[in-house]
Amino acid sequence: MLSKKAQYAFRALGHLVEKYDQGPVLISEIARKKKIPLKFLENILLELRKAGFLESKKGKGGGYFIPRDPAKIKVAEVIRVVDGPIAMLPCVSLYFYKRCKNCDEKHCGLHDIMEGVRDATLNILEKKTLQDLVI
Amino acid sequence: MLSKKAQYAFRALGHLVEKYDQGPVLISEIARKKKIPLKFLENILLELRKAGFLESKKGKGGGYFIPRDPAKIKVAEVIRVVDGPIAMLPCVSLYFYKRCKNCDEKHCGLHDIMEGVRDATLNILEKKTLQDLVI
DNA sequence: ATATAAACCTACAAAATTAGTAGACTAATA
DNA sequence: TATTAGTCTACTAATTTTGTAGGTTTATAT
Incomplete structure (x- = not known):
């Protein structure tokens, strides 16, 4: 949330x-x-x-x-500044990465699942911009 | 997170x-x-x-x-029980919906964006199961 | 029967995070 | 120089998260 x-x-x-x-x-x-x-x-x-x-x-x-084209400011960037990580696990975050304690990323199923979720999420949030906030 | x-x-x-x-x-x-x-x-x-x-x-x-096939228990279900909503906004949550105060969902760009994120996320988390936790 | 093993359950406490407020300070304009 | 409006730091309050304590219940083995 x-x-x-x-x-x-x-x-x-x-x-x-x-x-x-x-x-x-x-x-x-x-x-x-x-x-x-x-x-x-x-x-x-x-x-x-x-x-x-x-x-x-x-x-x-x-x-x-807003000092520049709102269509150039990504929703993902804003979220990162205000709320921090977008990913569901620290170990799959691109900008706030922290390795998992007590778990090997190479053999962690949850890691792989959440990597997929991150990619799917960013695929949207890196494309949407402030311009998309108004309809 | x-x-x-x-x-x-x-x-x-x-x-x-x-x-x-x-x-x-x-x-x-x-x-x-x-x-x-x-x-x-x-x-x-x-x-x-x-x-x-x-x-x-x-x-x-x-x-x-585990009392039944781990491949039948969805990751999404577990998250909902333990953490609650998966969506990034109450107004796009399927299981924990709350309408937005002071904002009209019909004309809210953020609503639409987060609806897309929710769908992309659930598309993964409703398919992945406990079986996928082990590699 | 009784001792032991192990989950069950309620309530609490500490820590961290989130949400919001206070009030003095700085800069621009008229 | 008065007024307007953002800046900044620090604080408080509320909520959520992360645990802990300690007794209760139920099943098994002797």
Whole structure:
């Protein structure tokens, strides 16, 4: 399951995609429109900005905006930044790999199964982008 | 990510698949061989038994065993019992569905994306069985 | 019968993670 | 220089995860 934080992040990003190229959007507007706790959203947007998915502008007329083509920002990337690993086991994660304690990956059936699941999942999430958030 | 509990569950089930049709296996043996905390494992096996994936026998010569063809018990079923939902969003879960608050599933891009992920994932996990845990 | 073996069961506790809040700080604009 | 709006750190509260304790029940062997 995606965390609430990740779900909020996608809701906010969806809003910003709709306002793409229309200048900065206030955090408070996003919070109100999308019913997201304001201070929580602040932290989330900050994190997304530090990861390069968003840019911001301070002071009057400021706010957040998507700084590049939303169709170039992959859903998989966003999940990794906000929630961490996508895979169902550490030992099959591409970006957060940790070897299994007490189990040999070469002879572990679960490992192989979850490798398959990871590939099937990433096959979708690496293709879908922020643009796909709005219909 | 699968919880530790689920990972332990699969490790234990793998051991029991290897001992399939060889009579009951002691919890303590599984715990020792698979390096799983004994009392935690007790609870896990109990849960698996109540879900019908295992049977047990008390007293001397007792223990746990798989009561039917391991190739008939799906990995997806086990995950649902131990960890709950497999889907990445409540609103696309088949067995643990909850509608989205503040978002219309008909016009939610994330919903559609995660529906695809769910299908791709289940396509694997509904086919793989306990038999696939051992290689 | 009785001792022993082994699973059963409930409840609890500790640790980790997630969700959300507070409040002072910095930068941009008017 | 007042106001607007994002930045940042740290904290708290809630929930979930990961275990543990300890007595109860049931089956077997002597």
